[in-house]
Amino acid sequence: MAGSKSLIPLLVGMMLLTGVCNTLLTKYQDMQCVGNCKSSKPKTFEQPVLQTLQMFVGESGCWLVILITNLICKFRKDGGKSDDDIEYAPVAGRDSTEEEIEEAAAALSNSQTLVDPTNILAKPLIDNEVAHLQRRPLTGWRITLLALPAICDILGTTLMNAGLLFVAASIYQMTRGALVLFVGLFSVIFLRRHLGVWKWLSLFVVVAGVALVGLAGALDKGSTVPVLPGDSGPHGPKHDHLMHNVRAAASAVEQHTSAETLIGILMIAGAQIFTASQFVLEESIMEKFSMEPVNVVAWEGTFGFLVTLIGMGVLHLAIGRTEKGRGGYFDAAEGFHQVFTNRAIAVTSVLIMFSIGGFNFFGLSVTRQISATARSTIDTCRTLFIWLVSLGLGWETFKWLQVGGFALLVYGTGVFNEIIPAPQAFTKSWWRRNLARQN
Numbered sequence: 074m075a076g077s078k079s080l081i082p083l084l085v086g087m088m089l090l091t092g093v094c095n096t097l098l099t100k101y102q103d104m105q106c107v108g109n110c111k112s113s114k115p116k117t118f119e120q121p122v123l124q125t126l127q128m129f130v131g132e133s134g135c136w137l138v139i140l141i142t143n144l145i146c147k148f149r150k151d152g153g154k155s156d157d158d159i160e161y162a163p164v165a166g167r168d169s170t171e172e173e174i175e176e177a178a179a180a181l182s183n184s185q186t187l188v189d190p191t192n193i194l195a196k197p198l199i200d201n202e203v204a205h206l207q208r209r210p211l212t213g214w215r216i217t218l219l220a221l222p223a224i225c226d227i228l229g230t231t232l233m234n235a236g237l238l239f240v241a242a243s244i245y246q247m248t249r250g251a252l253v254l255f256v257g258l259f260s261v262i263f264l265r266r267h268l269g270v271w272k273w274l275s276l277f278v279v280v281a282g283v284a285l286v287g288l289a290g291a292l293d294k295g296s297t298v299p300v301l302p303g304d305s306g307p308h309g310p311k312h313d314h315l316m317h318n319v320r321a322a323a324s325a326v327e328q329h330t331s332a333e334t335l336i337g338i339l340m341i342a343g344a345q346i347f348t349a350s351q352f353v354l355e356e357s358i359m360e361k362f363s364m365e366p367v368n369v370v371a372w373e374g375t376f377g378f379l380v381t382l383i384g385m386g387v388l389h390l391a392i393g394r395t396e397k398g399r400g401g402y403f404d405a406a407e408g409f410h411q412v413f414t415n416r417a418i419a420v421t422s423v424l425i426m427f428s429i430g431g432f433n434f435f436g437l438s439v440t441r442q443i444s445a446t447a448r449s450t451i452d453t454c455r456t457l458f459i460w461l462v463s464l465g466l467g468w469e470t471f472k473w474l475q476v477g478g479f480a481l482l483v484y485g486t487g488v489f490n491e492i493i494p495a496p497q498a499f500t501k502s503w504w505r506r507n508l509a510r511q512n
Contacts, residue, residue, distance in 0.1 A: 081442050085451055088435035092455040095428040097462060099124060099234065100242040102421040104468075107411050118418055119401070120408040121234030122388065126381045127422055128230055129223075131429035132374025135367050138434060211362035216372055218362075222354040223376040227384070229347030232340050235402065239337030240290055241469040243460035247286040248341040250456075250482040253279050253489055255349030263353050271495040275488035282481030287338040289474035291331045366437040453483050 102124070108116035211218070237245045254276045260266040268276075355369070364372075385405045393404035400407050412418050439451065456479065463469050487493035 084438045091428045091431035093458045098421050098425050105417050123408040124234045125230045128429050129374045129377035131426035134430035135371035208363040211364040219372045220376040222351040223373040225347045225351035229344040232344035236337040236340035239333045242463050244290045246456040246459050251283045251342045252345040259349050259353045275485045278485030282478045285478030289472045290334045370433045
């Protein structure tokens with residue numbers, strides 16, 4: 074136990090690092106010039122569907138983690154006592170019946186018997202969730218249920234990737250704060266949860282924060298392309314091409330109009346509907362069935378990869394090959410060509426796969442070791458770091474409205490997750506005391 078607690082700072086740090094890297098790398102990839110690099114309007118990498126495929130490849134990488142974990146467990150088992158020296162109690166296997174599960178649970182009371190409780194009880198995925206025996210192992214054809222949240226993830230991620238083309242990385246991350254609102258609404262509608270008055274008010278605070286962030290982006294008229302040191306002079310064609318790439322990356326956000334920025338923000342906010350649906354579906358499935366979270370991510374990554382790949386083929390044939398669609402979002406052939414011929418895009422693609430896989434793995438580990446609330450708090454800190462790095466790289470300019478929106482997002486999220494105490498005026502006890510005084 075002590076060893077696990079000592080790893081918490083490392084898990085938190087790695088989750089924060091991989092999360093920040095994932096958003097910044099995706100934005101940097103969007104800024105890479107793929108055509109007309111020396112003109113005033115260079116063509117940048119615009120492949121949101123392909124970026125969604127990259128994400129699912131990263132999530133599928135959890136199978137590697139599962140394989141390594143199983144090999145380590147097998148090695149430790151082989152290096153320990155032989156099977157003749159150990160008395161094993163019956164455990165719940167893949168096809169265990171309810172009676173076998175109950176017998177295995179009863180065996181836990183015998184301290185002299187070796188039992189692997191992870192095969193019997195599903196560990197909690199969310200705060201205050203109690204592991205129980207009523208959940209059956211998620212095996213066989215039931216695994217295909219995970220394709221439903223994977224499809225929601227495809228729709229949400231693709232919309233967010235498309236929206237990120239038109240906004241700064243920090244605005245993208247802050248707008249994702251609207252997720253709390255939709256998760257709260259869907260939990261009440263579909264999971265029949267009850268939210269107190271102060272939780273509803275905190276959701277409206279989150280909405281106000283997202284609105285301020287959107288207003289800050291819409292009011293930013295942009296600026297001209299900055300002239301970087303060394304941008305002129307006899308540096309040779311290779312250096313000039315590199316400088317044009319850097320200049321396009323540094324100014325890609327400012328080249329978009331207020332209308333485009335607003336569209337991007339609406340796309341990102343709308344994508345949270347699908348992401349919230351994904352969360353609600355996952356919770357509904359995991360309330361009935363048990364499976365290790367890392368396995369859930371791996372299976373969803375596999376289903377998501379297959380569905381996205383098929384969808385890319387259909388969209389390419391229907392739209393990407395047409396005259397208007399050639400070179401656009403759904404031109405899969407052009408997208409793969411750009412990935413394999415542009416070194417910066419290829420390198421960032423690999424890094425994005427590793428970062429998203431690491432973010433999911435470390436995020437699940439943080440949820441296990443601490444809580445889901447702590448994970449959401451760390452994700453809020455990720456927004457701050459992304460904003461600071463974007464400012465430092467010159468990808469965006471400082472805006473006070475954005476600061477105000479971020480503060481409201483942090484406050485509303487903190488109150489909703491019970492990290493920040495709710496104002497007394499929002500609590501039932503305060504209203505009861507005042508009503509009692511009036512009577």
